[in-house]
Amino acid sequence: MQNIRRRVFAAGVALTAVTALTACSSDSSTGAGGSGDLRIGYMIWDTSVPFYSNLISKANETADSMGADLDIQSGNGDLAQQIAVVQQFVTQQYDMILISPSDPKGIVPAIRQANAANIPVMAVNTKADTSDGAELVTYVGVDDVEFGHHQGELLAKALDGKGTVAYITGKLGTSAQIERQQGFEDALGDYPGIKVVATQAADWDNAKALAVTQDFLSKYPSGQLDAVVGQGPESVTGAKYAFGNNRKDVKFIIGDYPADVRDAIVEGSVYGTVDQDPAPQGVNAITYAVNWLQGKESEVPRPEAYIDMPVVTQENVDDVPAAWGE
Structure with a gap:
């Protein structure tokens, strides 16, 4: 599968396919890191859910404005696929990984793999469980x-x-x-x-x-x-x-x-x-990710970055x- 810069597509992968996926996306001229800027991978549990359309749009716009390469992939509502996408990002050595998982506990092994590779992970819109050793930079979304x-x-x-x-x-x-x-x-x-x-x-x-x-x-x-x-x-x-x-x-x-x-x-x-407005979640997630990677850790609210809910x-x-x- 070819990773297309800042394009959302279904990640048709399984746990056993991570190596093959990585080999297919090794061409930096079309991959997420083609420009040499900060490389952020974002796994959304199912991008076909209408709510995510504005979040994705604003995340892409913010990444463009901040000079980051954003690679968004869908987990298609399947936990195994979501894990495989995160594993792919780890193998490709992305600078940061954002996740919107469907299962807060089931995604934990993938987070741990990113932690072991010293790749920071941030949860957006949906949370991940941190009670069993998984480490997150923060959570961006609503309470x-x-x-x-x-x-x-x-x-x-x-x-x-x-x-x-x-x-x-x-x-x-x-x-x-x-x-x-x-x-x-x-x-x-x-x-x-x-x-x-x-x-x-x-x-x-x-x-x-x-x-x-x-x-x-x-x-x-x-x-x-x-x-x-x-x-x-x-x-x-x-x-x-x-x-x-x-x-x-x-x-x-x-x-x-x-x-x-x-x-x-x-x-x-x-x-x-x-x-619950999806737009600020997309903007804030990328802004905080870039700030974190640029050493501006004090500008990233932790452990949660909640938005208003009128x-x-x-x-x-x-x-x-x-x-x-x-």
Whole structure:
């Protein structure tokens, strides 16, 4: 496979293919380090997830402006492939490796290999476990526990502290899913009148979120369900379905703020959301990576570099542009 400078492509690799991949990408004229500048490899667990489009765009723009070579590869949602991509970056002796893993624990062996090779590693958007010896420069993204807490408080406001709720999570095992659910449940501890009657994963997928919502609405007819909370923006598909099928009795709380979620808040099919903007995550990740490699360690927030998460409802939607999409 040929690495193309600053181009996102699917890393069709397996654990046993690292040597072959390295041999195929040894031509520095087309590889990530062709200009001789700082070389940064970035593994994203699945670049096809719409959220990552703006993060990738801003990361590329920032790398260009700072004179760094950025090589972004997709793990295609497969842990073995994600590990293989990181191993490839280690073998190619990149200056720094950025990771957005799907499994915070499963990626640890690859991080350790980078640590052993003295290559700094930074987590972006999704976290990696550091309790078992893996070392990270920092984590760039949102505080997902606080994200979930914001959703819980928004739900309590929407229901005036009392009602029945169905909960749609993202991909099970990702740090965002785990921590958002933790924060959500912590928040609801202050509202004993709110009961979660069903929980189902939708894997950050629009079609799955719609199917899960349809199942909830069928199982809980009018009068038996007061709200649906979705960890990610994909739940907007179900909100629009409910709105168009006369289930306006169910309030929807969404996570993230793309254009279709903003439109849904305006029309009234979504009560509100927590805005996680991908753009500053891309900008900050590259900025901190370059600063670290240039010896400006004091300019890199550690152990986390959190971004703000405004809550958006009809009260302020006119003042808050969508984080991505058209």
